[in-house]
Amino acid sequence: MIDARDVRKHYGGKAALDGLDLTVEAGTVHGLLGPNGAGKTTLVRILATLVRLDSGTAAVAGHDVAKHPERVRAAIGLVGQHAAVDELLGARQNLVMFGRLSHLGSTVAKRRADELLEQFGLADTGGKPAAQFSGGMRRRLDLAAGMILTPKVLFLDEPTTGLDPQGRAEVWAAVRRLVAGGTTVLLTTQYLDEADQLADRICVIDHGRVIADGTPASLKGADRLEVVTAGDPAPAADRLGVLGPVTVDGQRVGVPVHDRVAALALAAGIPGVEDITLRRPTLDEAFLKLVTA
Template structure:
């Protein structure tokens, strides 16, 4: 495995404000890498720089082995970009849309038609290929968007908020399509506001806030250890007993502590008096994210 995106100390300012302030990022080939952060954190600016839509002020960045500043044309030939809003023509059929994108990408007519047929099959749209896009559900339209982004079989696909506004079924359709892309060898850099989406799809996650990387690791790394939670009327006593496991948090009648051995922790908690409920659970990525950006 090699690094298909390498970013070192990227900086970008707008009107004197630092949008990116020394960002480092490494994305391994054949993976989904989640890029998370609150609004205004710098995610979109970073994606635009990597897609050669915005010039960086300082630092270096390579995509598929090409420097974004010195060889932008080579970078653009190696990437696909799917933005937040559908780019397809609603009045054209799915097949017509894909043929049009193929022609815009300098494919000959015959090659564009062949590529459209392949993509319709790959994204589960072959049976509706002749229907206009305005008759598609949100999930189907988004899959057509993804197919359009894959016209030239890019090595790297940038997905910016790919499931915004979709219902659960539509989101699941898009997730399935993304997994198929990665299984076929495409590397995906995913920005999303849905933390469960990053948890489901991403092999690794980078969190940006105020133009800086504040965390990087697998979703499991960021979520951390399981937590034992005990509901009790004797919080002081229970907290003192559970302190042998590590630092304890007390919130009302709930006492919690990080645990690394679930069985041992449950055995200890079950022996405590005045216990009303016991739970061991893994923190969610939402909880980890909120803790990071409010720290």
Template sequence: METAISAEGLRKRYGDHQALNGIDLEVPAGTILGVLGPNGAGKTTTVRILTTLLEPDEGRATVAGFDLATQARSIRANVGLTGQYAAVDERLTGRENLQLIGRLLRLGRRGAKARADELLEKFGLVDAAGRMAKTYSGGMRRRLDLAASLVAAPPVLFLDEPTTGLDLTSRLALWEMIKEQVGNGVTVLLTTQYLEEADQLADRIAVIDKGLVIADGTPDELKRKVGGERLEVSVATPADLAAATRVLAGLAAGEPVVDHEAATVSVPLDGGVSTIAAAALGLERLGIEPQDFAVRRSSLDDVFLALTGQQGSAPATAPDQSKEMQAA
């Protein structure tokens, strides 16, 4: 399968901080790569480099078949970018926003109007097309922003946390629009902090931490890395959590994953029923009464937590981009 995005050894430093420390990525055409990582991991820096907004200090990359170092203008002509914040002019109507981009892309007056009308229909914005963008809801602005990135019908689309802060209904609607683009042959690189989003959309996932890709594979492959099933125990106090962790650590081959905030510890369930029975007996001997004692399949939350040591839940609002750029 043709490769739409390829990166080898990308490095970027901001002062004393090494933002990217040798990023390697490969995205086959017509697929979605989900890029996961905590704030400051280097996700946005990677996107900005691959879309020619930043120059790498080292490394090479190709996007849509064009070389990053020598064919940046051709890359810009073949990619769309939706950043962390909707980049629409609030003083223009939805239709005017899209027509303006079409004119800037030299589609001509008629071509820009026709493309704007097509995208407004596709993204369910026809009824609001004549309203100023400042009157749009968050979900509508995101749809307009995604439509704007598609005016030139690019073969490669970069989405940097496109649904952060949206309600569930708006998020699901945007997911369907992204899937439709991939169905039409578009390649997508998607950064997200919503693990469910990556699980639902991505063909493959790359986990970035401290400027490096620390794991990649399909969602199922990554889940298998932390065990197919896990025994999870929730307790009432920090002392019980420490004791429960010691009990489970002696029963499983993998390291326990501890969530101190939720007072929960989990381990891979390698031994099946015998591990469950031994865990229950060990807790009983210590006089620990679990608040919850359950077996569940591994999720991307488990993968994220096991690989990065950070809680996998996404924030309710998008992080400040300038802060990520400083720390990324």
């Protein structure tokens, strides 16, 4: 649904995107992660036809963003970092307005607004102005506005920034419903747990280039076994070395493992062990390892 090849964009001689490649399959959530200034928002703007690329190619829903931007715009929705709704209007009024701005007839715009109010759990808001909505409700309304034309691809640029846990959960549920309905989502976020929860695949970019691409599980890597010894950690390190490369930090010895049961059995037989921990790496740990390598 999205295919970008060797995309480059410079601002004042500085590369925002430096030969970036990206492929997003239809009907999936694809997470786009990276530190501030990595090029995430620039890429979204290029794919949404808001910024022209300097070189390379990019296609969205089968349409070249440079040659046929009007076709791309007809196939996409975009929800930016800041809510774009009119806070003086109610939810239905906002959606009807967005429908009319998208050239829908009055009757069609009203019908589409009612459908989206039901889909996003906003049908009972009545005429209450959006200014009185919670943060989660406002973002759900923003998502609904981005879906007014039932886009094939929806770009979500940090959609839950500033929301409390309940608001984030509401937006996550709305995104899952969209994807279940066939929409493809490209998600940029600073919350790695959000990408872990929602994304089918994740692309990590830094300095305008892709440095890792895979499923959340593949990026996190193998489980990790850690033991804390009462005395010299050397015997434990020697024993666990059969499982893989060992790290020693004081009395703590760690090693990646692929067979959890066998690893626990091996660790339990080590004399002088005070604590044993078997855990899955977090996406935060994988991300920090990638961007600081």
